[in-house]
Amino acid sequence: MALQFSSQILASHGCLPLRTSVLDSSTPINAVAAAGGGVLKAVSKTSLGVAGPVLSLRFRPKIISTTSFRFRCLSALTPELKTTLDKVVTSQKIVLFMKGTKEFPQCGFSNTVVQILRSLNAPFETINILENEVLRQGLKEYSSWPTFPQLYIDGEFFGGCDITVGEYDFYY
Numbered sequence: 001m002a003l004q005f006s007s008q009i010l011a012s013h014g015c016l017p018l019r020t021s022v023l024d025s026s027t028p029i030n031a032v033a034a035a036g037g038g039v040l041k042a043v044s045k046t047s048l049g050v051a052g053p054v055l056s057l058r059f060r061p062k063i064i065s066t067t068s069f070r071f072r073c074l075s076a077l078t079p080e081l082k083t084t085l086d087k088v089v090t091s092q093k094i095v096l097f098m099k100g101t102k103e104f105p106q107c108g109f110s111n112t113v114v115q116i117l118r119s120l121n122a123p124f125e126t127i128n129i130l131e132n133e134v135l136r137q138g139l140k141e142y143s144s145w146p147t148f149p150q151l152y153i154d155g156e157f158f159g160g161c162d163i164t165v166g167e168y169d170f171y172y
Contacts, residue, residue: 076137085142090155094124097139098149102126109161110149116168 089095094117100106102114102124117124129136129148136148143150143157151158158164 075141076134077141078138081134081138082142085138086155088127089152089157092123092125093154094122095152096124096126096149097129097152098126099128099130101128106130107148109147112161113149113151113164116164 096102096110096113096117098105098107098110098113100110102118105111105114114126127135129139139148139150140146145157145160147160149161151160151164159167
């Protein structure tokens with residue numbers, strides 16, 4: 001089971017693309033210096049094997065970025081995302097939102113919960129929250145829990161790693 005979100009879905013959840021400044025090779029060097037707030041210096045140096053000084057330009061930018069898009073969400077948990085999450089957490093008896101997958105956890109806490117569920121021979125689905133920032137932020141609001149992993153049992157939030165370990169230690 002995998003959740004995939006496209007730019008259209010992100011836009012439908014109130015996420016707006018923000019464009020950062022674009023600087024390319026056709027931009028005049030002085031405009032680049034001004035846009036980046038940098039300092040343009042002419043540096044004179046002597047090159048071995050060449051008679052006389054060689055002039056080279058050195059630009060030290062303060063901030064320069066390439067073309068990129070970032071998404072800023074007005075509200076991470078939109079009604080549409082809430083409906084989707086309601087369906088996901090009720091689709092299986094046990095659903096774990098984690099960093100990585102059950103085959104390859106990318107966080108020690110996520111790995112701990114996976115190992116507990118495996119030791120109980122409990123069938124469970126995992127969703128990798130590292131693949132989508134909107135999902136990750138929306139889940140924090142959905143569960144009112146700021147960290148991951150997040151374990152759902154029978155459609156209800158059970159807890160994170162600390163609660164899962166505590167319950168496991170109590171009963172086993």
